[in-house]
Amino acid sequence: DAGVIQSPRHEVTEMGQEVTLRCKPISGHDYLFWYRQTMMRGLELLIYFNNNVPIDDSGMPEDRFSAKMPNASFSTLKIQPSEPRDSAVYFCASSFLWPPEKLFFGSGTQLSVL
Amino acid sequence: KQEVTQIPAALSVPEGENLVLNCSFTDSAIYNLQWFRQDPGKGLTSLLLIQSSQREQTSGRLNASLDKSSGRSTLYIAASQPGDSATYLCAVIRNAGGTSYGKLTFGQGTILTVHP
Numbered sequence: 001d002a003g004v005i006q007s008p009r010h011e012v013t014e015m016g017q018e019v020t021l022r023c024k025p026i027s028g029h030d031y032l033f034w035y036r037q038t039m040m041r042g043l044e045l046l047i048y049f050n051n052n053v054p055i056d057d058s059g060m061p062e063d064r065f066s067a068k069m070p071n072a073s074f075s076t077l078k079i080q081p082s083e084p085r086d087s088a089v090y091f092c093a094s095s096f097l098w099p100p101e102k103l104f105f106g107s108g109t110q111l112s113v114l
Numbered sequence: 115k116q117e118v119t120q121i122p123a124a125l126s127v128p129e130g131e132n133l134v135l136n137c138s139f140t141d142s143a144i145y146n147l148q149w150f151r152q153d154p155g156k157g158l159t160s161l162l163l164i165q166s167s168q169r170e171q172t173s174g175r176l177n178a179s180l181d182k183s184s185g186r187s188t189l190y191i192a193a194s195q196p197g198d199s200a201t202y203l204c205a206v207i208r209n210a211g212g213t214s215y216g217k218l219t220f221g222q223g224t225i226l227t228v229h230p
Contacts, residue, residue, distance in 0.1 A: 004157070043203070043220040056217070091157055099145050099207045099216040105157030 004106035006092050012112045018080040021109045023092030024073055031100060034067055034077050035091040037108070043091070049075065050098070082113045116141045118206060120221035127194055127228055135189040135224045137204035142182050145207040145216070149178050149189050152201040152223070161202075162189070166209065194228045201225050 005024040013019055025032045034046040047057040052069045060067070064083070069075040079086055093105045117140045127133055137147070146165045150158040162171045162178040164187070170179040177190040187204055205218040 042222045043205075045217055048217075093157075100218065101146060101148075101163055101207075102160060103148075103158075103218070105159070107155070107157050110155075 004092055004094050004104050006090075006106035006109050008109060009107065010110045010112075012114065013082055014114050015083055016081040017113075018078065019082045019086075019111060019113075021077040021090050021092075021111070023075045023077070023106060025075070025092070025094030026096075026104055027073065029094035029096045029104070030072075031095040031098060032069060032075050033093040033095070033100070033103070034075070035093065035105075037089045037091060038087075046077070079111075082111075084113045087111055087113050116206060116208060116219045118204060118219050118221035120202075120204060120224050122224060123222065124225040125227070127226075129194060129196060129228055129230050131194050131228075133191050133194055133226070135191070135202050135204075135226070137187040137189070137221055139185045139187075139206050139219075141208065142185050143209040144182065145209045147178075147180055147187050148205045148207075148218070149176075149187075150203045150205065152203060154200075158203065191226075194226075196228050196230055198228050199226055 007022045030051050033048040035043050037043045046059045047067045049069045067077045089108045089110050091108045093103050095103050119138045121136045144166050148163045149161045151161050152158045164171045164180040175192040180187045201223040203223040205220045
């Protein structure tokens with residue numbers, strides 16, 4: 001398996017634009033997680049899915065953020081409109097267990113909002 | 115609310131040294147504790163996992179210990195090498211109960227540099 005695949009690797013956009021981050025989890029993993037990493041706050045869980053259903057989105061910072069998982073092999077995290085404070089590295093991770101004893105991370109998307 | 119703290123924030127050592135990274139957590143009701151490695155521009159890679167009932171785990175030159183009652187874990191790296199240079203993060207999973215069950219709470223990490 002190729003692991004968790006995220007795209008794009010880097011995204012530079014202007015304030016107010018819509019940003020869509022993409023993730024393909026490892027096949028067979030029922031749990032998918034979106035994390036955000038910043039210097040100030042470290043790694044924060046934004047939302048996670050089980051069998052394509054959002055289970056806990058309490059970490060989503062505000063209504064500008066939304067996430068979907070239309071099928072078992074694809075998820076998106078959308079920010080609309082984007083703001084400079086959204087600049088961070090966004091990671092997707094997947095697991096086949098709960099609790100997630102073995103978590104597999106993608107390489108992340110470095111987002112810069114100017 | 116679970117808080118995870120890692121000390122030191124950064125560490126620079128010469129090659130060959132044995133070193134210890136520290137992790138502390140405020141709520142001892144954990145399911146397990148995990149140590150991850152993060153290389154620049156990369157995602158996290160799981161290194162070691164210690165169940166709450168265990169005291170330590172070993173993998174090669176790495177040894178992680180857990181003292182749940184005191185809320186502490188250490189990652190011991192023997193005979194450090196330049197290839198060990200990375201950020202090391204610990205994370206805990208809360209035990210059963212409440213909305214935090216099953217979620218990982220990460221520390222801020224320790225940036226390790228091993229110079230030749």
